Amino acid sequence: MQASALARGPAAREPVGVIGCGWVGLVTAACLAELGHDVHCRDIVVEKIAALERGEVPIYEPQLAELLERNRARLHFTTEIGPLIEHARLLFCCVDTPPTYSGDADLSRVEQVVEEIGDSPDHALVMKSTVPVGTGRAIARRSHGLAYVSNPEFLKEGSAVDDFTRPDRVIVGAEEDASGFADRVASLYEPLEAPVVRTDVASAEMIKLASNAFLATKISFINEIANVSEELGADVAEVALGMGLDARIGPKFLSAGVGWGGSCFGKDVLSLKQLAGNTGYHFQMLTAVTEVNELQKRRTIGKLQKHLGHLVGKTVALLGIAFKPHTDDIRDATSLVLAARLQGEGARVRAYDPVAAERARDVLVGTELCATALEAVDGTDAVVLVTEWPEFRELDWAGEVYERMVTPLVVDGRNFLDHRALVAAGFTYEGVGRPRAALAPSPA
Numbered sequence: 001m002q003a004s005a006l007a008r009g010p011a012a013r014e015p016v017g018v019i020g021c022g023w024v025g026l027v028t029a030a031c032l033a034e035l036g037h038d039v040h041c042r043d044i045v046v047e048k049i050a051a052l053e054r055g056e057v058p059i060y061e062p063q064l065a066e067l068l069e070r071n072r073a074r075l076h077f078t079t080e081i082g083p084l085i086e087h088a089r090l091l092f093c094c095v096d097t098p099p100t101y102s103g104d105a106d107l108s109r110v111e112q113v114v115e116e117i118g119d120s121p122d123h124a125l126v127m128k129s130t131v132p133v134g135t136g137r138a139i140a141r142r143s144h145g146l147a148y149v150s151n152p153e154f155l156k157e158g159s160a161v162d163d164f165t166r167p168d169r170v171i172v173g174a175e176e177d178a179s180g181f182a183d184r185v186a187s188l189y190e191p192l193e194a195p196v197v198r199t200d201v202a203s204a205e206m207i208k209l210a211s212n213a214f215l216a217t218k219i220s221f222i223n224e225i226a227n228v229s230e231e232l233g234a235d236v237a238e239v240a241l242g243m244g245l246d247a248r249i250g251p252k253f254l255s256a257g258v259g260w261g262g263s264c265f266g267k268d269v270l271s272l273k274q275l276a277g278n279t280g281y282h283f284q285m286l287t288a289v290t291e292v293n294e295l296q297k298r299r300t301i302g303k304l305q306k307h308l309g310h311l312v313g314k315t316v317a318l319l320g321i322a323f324k325p326h327t328d329d330i331r332d333a334t335s336l337v338l339a340a341r342l343q344g345e346g347a348r349v350r351a352y353d354p355v356a357a358e359r360a361r362d363v364l365v366g367t368e369l370c371a372t373a374l375e376a377v378d379g380t381d382a383v384v385l386v387t388e389w390p391e392f393r394e395l396d397w398a399g400e401v402y403e404r405m406v407t408p409l410v411v412d413g414r415n416f417l418d419h420r421a422l423v424a425a426g427f428t429y430e431g432v433g434r435p436r437a438a439l440a441p442s443p444a
């Protein structure tokens with residue numbers, strides 16, 4: 001975070017509680033502390049709190065460690081809810097809401113938090129966790145006194161601190177009886193000078209789910225345009241550029257690739273679909289959005305087979321394991337699907353990621369995890385670029401990489417590399433949505 005962006009200081013200092021020190025909770029806590037507020041953070045995992053007290057950060061997120069360090073005096077860590085109730089009136093709920101087998105969200109951790117706080121008219125539960133539409137009203141109906149404010153987060157992993165500093169909007173949803181608490185939540189964000197949208201609770205909850213579902217739809221749409229472009233000779237990068245300049249469409253989230261991953265899009269698309277289904281409404285588009293994404297992940301295998309034939313005994317390197325760059329998160333990452341599919345086809349798989357390899361150790365069973373990108377590409381028949389980490393662009397493709405590979409085949413799952421340079425160096429290059437003619441070597 002640009003320290004100066006937050007240095008304007010808060011309109012009023014407000015001690016806050018943050019329940020759940022996962023990724024959302026920690027980023028929220030660190031940024032609120034940077035804004036000058038005292039933040040009391042609680043997590044039930046004793047080792048996590050002990051590590052945070054020692055100044056260790058359990059997740060990789062750019063700028064987070066510096067921010068926690070700089071604001072140590074304003075950050076208080078505990079395993080108990082008591083200190084939060086004692087010191088703060090606004091209690092941010094940042095616990096996990098993973099999907100259940102039915103596709104509905106598992107709200108057991110949220111329920112636990114509500115129970116622990118109890119019926120306190122002096123406190124508001126400020127919901128940052130993504131919850132189904134209707135959750136806030138149901139909680140408010142049951143609890144006698146505890147106010148409820150919905151304040152969904154729109155942070156992206158890998159740029160969460162910047163996203164907090166420069167939000168496109170802040171959503172604060174509350175019913176009439178909690179409007180005083182909603183004002184206090186809104187004023188926390190005042191120094192960021194972002195538009196604040198005040199709504200009822202259900203609409204705030206829907207804004208969160210609909211935004212993630214729409215972004216996933218946008219990516220699945222451009223991925224389908226990419227697939228058709230490959231057949232018809234158009235270049236999806238140019239198509240996205242041309243489309244994105246239309247202000248009604250916008251340029252962001254139009255990068256075609258190996259499919260979206262991460263813990264949010266899949267869960268939220270499913271949650272919205274199930275919520276609609278529970279009311280008897282069939283949300284048809286969302287079924288397609290997910291299906292397109294699953295097929296997209298697998299298309300890479302077809303591209304390898306096109307050039308290598310069957311993959312039995314072939315060695316393939318995956319560059320990038322994390323679901324996106326600048327994070328060590330591997331939840332729902334395309335790399336996991338690719339590694340399993342490749343092994344299913346009889347290939348040997350190697351993988352490298354600058355930060356996510358350690359997390360992948362127990363998950364990528366049978367995949368050889370390498371210490372460097374060059375080690376991963378050594379002796380391979382193909383390289384698949386799965387995550388667009390900047391260091392992959394810096395590799396000496398024409399020299400060291402080319403020399404180390406048995407077959408110089410690159411499947412660039414993010415259209416990230418300089419395809420002209422690669423083709424000129426003698427590689428066979430496959431991107432996503434790039435016309436074949438552009439990838440053929442130029443006649444001598």
Ligand code: UGA
Pocket residue numbers: 130153154155156157158212215219252253254255256257258259260261262263264265323324
């Ligand atoms: C997403 C939303 O973007 C955040 O606004 C939201 O707060 C968050 O979920 C959440 O609900 O917690 P995140 O999952 O961290 O954020 O990451 P994104 O940057 O949205 O990327 C998601 C996936 O889409 C990644 O696999 C990425 O590679 C892929 N992607 C993104 C594309 O394939 N193409 C694009 O143009 C953009």
